[in-house]
Amino acid sequence: MTIAEETELLVATRRDLHRHPELGFHEHRTAGIAAERLRAAGYEVRTGIARTGVFGTLRGGAGDGPTLLLRADMDALPIDEECAHDFVSGTPGVMHACGHDAHVAIGLAVAERLARARDRWRGTVKYMFQPAEEGLGGAVGMIEAGVLEGVDAALGLHVWLGLPSGVVGVVQGPQMAGAIEFSVQVRGRGGHGAMPHETVDAVYAASQIVVALQSVVSRTAPPLEPAVVTVASFHAGSAHNVIAETARLTGTVRAFDPALLEALPAHVERVIAGVCAALGTTYQYRWRWEGPPTVNDARIALVVAREAERIVGAERVRTDPDVRTMAAEDFGDVLKRVPGCYFFVGGRSEEKGITDPHHSPRFDLCEDCMPVAVDVLEAAALALLNGD
Numbered sequence: 001m002t003i004a005e006e007t008e009l010l011v012a013t014r015r016d017l018h019r020h021p022e023l024g025f026h027e028h029r030t031a032g033i034a035a036e037r038l039r040a041a042g043y044e045v046r047t048g049i050a051r052t053g054v055f056g057t058l059r060g061g062a063g064d065g066p067t068l069l070l071r072a073d074m075d076a077l078p079i080d081e082e083c084a085h086d087f088v089s090g091t092p093g094v095m096h097a098c099g100h101d102a103h104v105a106i107g108l109a110v111a112e113r114l115a116r117a118r119d120r121w122r123g124t125v126k127y128m129f130q131p132a133e134e135g136l137g138g139a140v141g142m143i144e145a146g147v148l149e150g151v152d153a154a155l156g157l158h159v160w161l162g163l164p165s166g167v168v169g170v171v172q173g174p175q176m177a178g179a180i181e182f183s184v185q186v187r188g189r190g191g192h193g194a195m196p197h198e199t200v201d202a203v204y205a206a207s208q209i210v211v212a213l214q215s216v217v218s219r220t221a222p223p224l225e226p227a228v229v230t231v232a233s234f235h236a237g238s239a240h241n242v243i244a245e246t247a248r249l250t251g252t253v254r255a256f257d258p259a260l261l262e263a264l265p266a267h268v269e270r271v272i273a274g275v276c277a278a279l280g281t282t283y284q285y286r287w288r289w290e291g292p293p294t295v296n297d298a299r300i301a302l303v304v305a306r307e308a309e310r311i312v313g314a315e316r317v318r319t320d321p322d323v324r325t326m327a328a329e330d331f332g333d334v335l336k337r338v339p340g341c342y343f344f345v346g347g348r349s350e351e352k353g354i355t356d357p358h359h360s361p362r363f364d365l366c367e368d369c370m371p372v373a374v375d376v377l378e379a380a381a382l383a384l385l386n387g388d
Contacts, residue, residue, distance in 0.1 A: 006109060006371075006374075007370075007371050010109050010370050010371065010374065011367050011370065013033075013104070013108060013109075014101050014102045014105040014365075014367065014370065015087040015101075016033075017030060017096065017101035017104055017105065018087050018088075018089065019089065019090050020089075020091065021077075021089050021091055022074070022075065022076055022091075022094070023075060023077075023078060024075040024131055024132030024133070024135075024136040025050075025051045025052055025132050025136060026075075027052045027132075030104060031047060031052045031054045031074065031131070033108075034074070034104060034107075034108060034129040035056075037108050037111070038054065041058075041111060041115035041116075042058060043056035043057060043058045043115065043127065044057045044058070045057075049141075049142050049147065050130075050131060050132070050138055050142045050145055051132075052074075053131050053141070053142045053145070055126065055129070055147055056111065056125075056126070057125070058111075058114065058115055058118065058124070058127075059124050060119075060122050060123050060124065060125070060385060061118045061119040061121075062119060062122045062386075063122045064122060064123065065121070065122025065123025065124070065386070065387070066123045066124075066152040066153060066384065067123060067124040067126060067151050068124070068125055068126070068151070068152065068153050068154070068155065068381055069127075069128055069147070069148065069151045069153070069154040069155070069334070069338070070107065070111070070125065070126070070128065070155050070156070070377070070381060071107075071127075071129075071154065071156040071331060071334065072100075072104050072106065072107030072108075072128070072130065072156075073103055073104075073129075073130045073131075073133035073138070073330075073331075074103075074104055074130060074131055074133075075100055075131055075132050075134055075136075076094050076095055076096045076098075077094070077095060077096070077097045077098060077134055077359060078093055078094060079093070079095050079360075080092065080093055080095070080361055081097070081361055082361040082362050083361075083362055085364065095363075097358065097359050097361065097363040098134070098359060099158065099159040099347065099358065099363075099365055100133065102347075102365055102367075103157070103158070103159065104129065106157070106374050107129065110374055110381065113374070114378065114381065114382075117382075121382055121386055122385055122386055123385045124150075125381070125385070126151060128142060128147055133329070133330050133331075135181075135290055137330070139291075139330035139331060139333040139334060140330070140333050143334065148338055151338050152338070152339075153300060153384055154331075154335065154338050154341075155300075155340055155342075155380055155381060155384070156340070156342045156343075157342065157343050157345055158329065158344050158345075159344075159346075159347040159365055159369055159370070159373065160344035160345060160346055160347060161355070161356070161358055161363070161365075162325065162346070162348070162357075163318065163323075163344055163345075163347075163348060164346045164349070165346050165349045165369045166312060166316060166345070166368060166372045167312075167316050167317070167318060167345075168305075168312060168316065168343060168344065168345055168376055169317075169318040169344035169345075169346070170301050170305050170308065170319060170323070170341065170343035170344070171296060171319055171320075171321065171323050171324055172297075172298040172301045172302070172319075173295060173296060173298070173301075174256035174257075174293045174294065174295050174296075175294050175295070175296050175323070175324055175325075175341075175344075176293065176294035176324070176325055176328055176332065176342065177226075177228070177254040177255055177256050177261075177294075177324075177327065177328050178255060178258060178261045178291055178293040178294075178328060179252055179253070179254045179328035180253040180287050180288065181251075181252055181287065181288045181290055182250070182251055182265065182268060182285070182287040182288075183249065183250045183285075183287075184249045184250075184272055184283055184284070184285050185246060185247070185283065185284045186206045186209065186246065186276060186282075187202060187246050188200030188201055188202035188205060188243075188244075188246070188279075188280070189245060190202075190242065190243055190244055191242075191243050192241065192243070193240070193241040193242060193243055194241070196243060199243045200280045202243075202244050202246050202247040202281060203236045203237060203243070204279065205247070205275060205276060205279040205281040206234065206236060207234075208279065209231075209249065209271065209275045210231045210234065212274075213268060214229070215271065216264065216267045216271060217229055220263075220264075220267045221255070221264075222260070225255065225260050226255065226256055226326065227253075227260060227264065228254040228255070228326050229251065229253050229264070229268065230252050230254075231249050231250070232250055232251050232252060233248075233249065233250045233251075234248075235247070235248045236248065252290075253265060253268060254328060255293070256324070257293070258292055261292075261293065265287045268285075268287070272285055290330075291328055291332050291333055292332045292336050294329045294342050295335055295336075296335070296340070296341045296343075297340055297341060299339075300340055300341040300384065301341045301343075303341075303380055303383050303388075304341045304343050304376070304380045305319055306383075307376060307379035307380045307383055308343075308376045308379075310379070311375045311376055312372060312376070327358070329342065341380070343376075345369050345372055346369060347369045349368070352366055354366045
């Protein structure tokens with residue numbers, strides 16, 4: 001296959017997947033495509049892992065060596081697409097708004113390259129096409145099914161609108177934050193809007209909680225450790241003249257440092273409890289662990305940066321802390337168990353008007369970044385397999 005033919009297939013695959021997005025644990029068509037192409041390339045393939053996951057194994061022809069896991073996530077998001085290109089989602093209310101369609105296309109291209117070159121590398125490649133990355137626990141499900149058994153190192157990537165197209169971003173240590181989801185229901189005593197003295201206003205109490213939670217980061221997190229506490233939804237009331245008896249808040253807590261992240265839910269509850277006690281309301285508080293920080297192994301991150309510099313030039317490789325993001329990614333569950341690296345390949349293009357962020361209904365991708373992603377991921381994989 002020529003480079004031009006490979007690029008044409010790469011883009012066509014991404015666009016086909018973009019037209020046919022599937023939500024987490026429903027990626028049946030996407031999984032079928034991945035399994036079919038892996039089998040055709042010579043991989044031993046398992047399907048139905050964590051419901052819709054696909055797992056391919058290929059042994060190199062150059063002798064014994066390490067076992068390397070590569071990963072691509074497959075799921076889309078429950079968003080109505082508002083893009084104008086000619087391959088928009090054909091499924092109302094569902095779109096690839098985070099680039100996972102590109103991840104699958106890139107992953108298949110790398111898998112096929114490694115198969116064609118199997119006589120030039122040692123060890124074993126395991127390719128993980130993962131369902132349900134978007135907060136549904138797909139990585140943990142595949143891990144519990146045993147995909148990390150015998151794995152020595154892991155690599156993954158994300159096309160990233162925070163960087164210009166083709167720019168590679170990789171850091172040693174935390175690349176993405178860990179995340180916790182929380183919810184609070186505040187209960188007071190409802191009544192007439194004209195008689196607030198006879199009520200205990202849940203809206204007022206919940207509003208004070210929103211304000212007071214801003215102190216969690218500023219007054220409990222170390223100043224040199226980034227953290228985020230965000231209240232993202234507030235639901236209360238049914239009429240303009242009724243003081244609501246209940247109010248519900250939901251939000252997210254994020255940090256790079258695992259110990260800080262684990263401590264934050266208790267700090268959040270302490271604030272909630274104090275406000276509610278002061279204002280005469282009660283509360284129910286729940287939180288759910290979404291995933292640990294995505295922390296890169298220092299040595300493997302250096303290998304990725306070195307190979308990226310060789311391919312795109314040192315001036316187009318970012319290794320500074322600003323590359324990091326408070327967005328979360330369940331590849332962190334993989335890197336919590338085996339050393340590895342998760343890196344970004346920029347997909348933004350001011351010239352083409354591709355600037356809307358991930359999870360936007362207008363999210364798009366500069367497809368020029370995709371061959372770069374294939375080249376860097378393949379090169380880093382070969383370097384790790386061959387001990388370079």
